Amino acid sequence: MNFSYLTSAAVLAVATFGAGSLSAETVVNIGHGVQTGHPTHLGLLKLAELVKERSNGEITINVYPDRQLGEEREMVEGLQLGSVEMTVVSSGPVVNFLPEAGVLDLPFLFENSEHAYRVFDGEIGKDLLTRFDDIDMVGLAIWENGWRHISAKKPITTPADLAGVKLRTMQNPVHIRAFEKLGASPVPMAWGEVFTSLGQGVIDGQENPITIFYTNSLWEVQSDITLSGHVYGPHMFLASKSVWESWPEEVRQAILEALPEATAFQRAESARLEAEQSAKLKENGVKISEIDTAPFREIAQSIYSDFTFDPAVIERIRAAAKN
Structure with a gap:
């Protein structure tokens, strides 16, 4: 499979790792905003293992989970400043820096995960990752x-059930607009505040993947x-451009060579964990309901015209479902 995992600015015409040797151990720090049981954390541990192995122990990747390096927006800002080396974040904060990335957040755009993978690993994904170069970042991969x-404290089976529901969303204008159309009262909120706000009734519900x-x-x-x-949630794997370019070529090459395998592993873990965790949630008393999404789809897709995303890109994404 042809994984889209580097920008044109990151293409390196270098020999395979091992032709030279690093003068000292290189330490790479990667932060993310999810828990250690999330597939992204497991994918980063796999990346660290692969890079250490391929570099004969000369490169160590340290992974900092659960917002240890800051909330997601803070980590993205840190990439531009060079104070954060690498991060994997949801699309929410990214669109504030690269608005065209918001096309991936349009509701009901992807038919299934395989459709999303074809887009991310093909020319559309490559083009998008390349654009991070203009905002002092390096787009490396799109994970899942x-x-x-x-989720809420009551069943949501039709759009009418969302009327007046205070629903936490990411600070993402596409998500916010979609839920406004659906009749909810979206409340953009940093993730670190969500659990307490749900418990105290500040918000009624939220929307996120099962994991x-x-x-x-x-x-x-x-x-x-x-x-x-309603939305396929990508995880954007990004590096600070200034830090990336400061590393020896051997370090960059080792990371780039390990990324396809780590990407495949992360996506497989996502599918495995979603199935396992859905069963465990039911054991914990959570009611998980399948619904007819057609009424949600009809209303939510009306926001497409509210944004200035290139219609040709949207059509290319939709066409990828048929390949």
């Missing part, structure tokens, strides 16, 4: 956060999950 579903719901123990404050699958 998962299909976003709605996020499970690894953050949201079953303690939410009783129902609606399998709306």
Whole structure:
């Protein structure tokens, strides 16, 4: 499979690792915002293992989970400043820096995960990752956060059930607009505040993939999950451009060579964990409901004209479902 895992600015015409040797051990630090049980954390541990092996122990990757390096937006800002070396973040904060990345957040754009992979690993994904070069970042890969579903303290089976529901969303204008159209009252909120806000009734619900719901123990404050699958949630693997260019070529090459295998592993873990964790959530008393998404789809897709995303790109993404 042809994984899209580097920008044109990151293409390196170098020999395979081992032709030279690093003068000292290189330490690479990667931060992310999810728990250690999330597939992205497991994928980063796999990347660290592969890079250490391929570099004969000369490169160590340290992984900092659960917002240890800051909230997601802070980590993205840190990439531009060079204070954060690498991060994997949801699309929410990214669109504030690269608005065209918001096309991936349009509701009901992808038919299934395989459709998303074809887009991310093909020319569309490569083109998008290349654009990070203009904002002092390096786009390395698009991983999987998962299909976003709605959770609340009551069943949500039709758009009418969302009327007046205070629903936490990411600070993402596409998500916010979609839920406004669906009749909810979207509340953009940093993730670190969500659990407490749900418990205190500041918000009524939220929307996230199953793995996020499970690894953050949201079953303690939410009783129902609606399998709306309204958005496929990408995880953007990014590096600070200034830091990336400061590393020896051997370091960059070792990371780039390991990324395809780590990407495949991360996506496989996402599918495995979603199935396992859905079963465990039911054991914990969470009601998980399948619904007819057609009414949600019809309303939410009306926001497409509210944004200035290139219609040709949207059509190319949709066409990829048929390949």
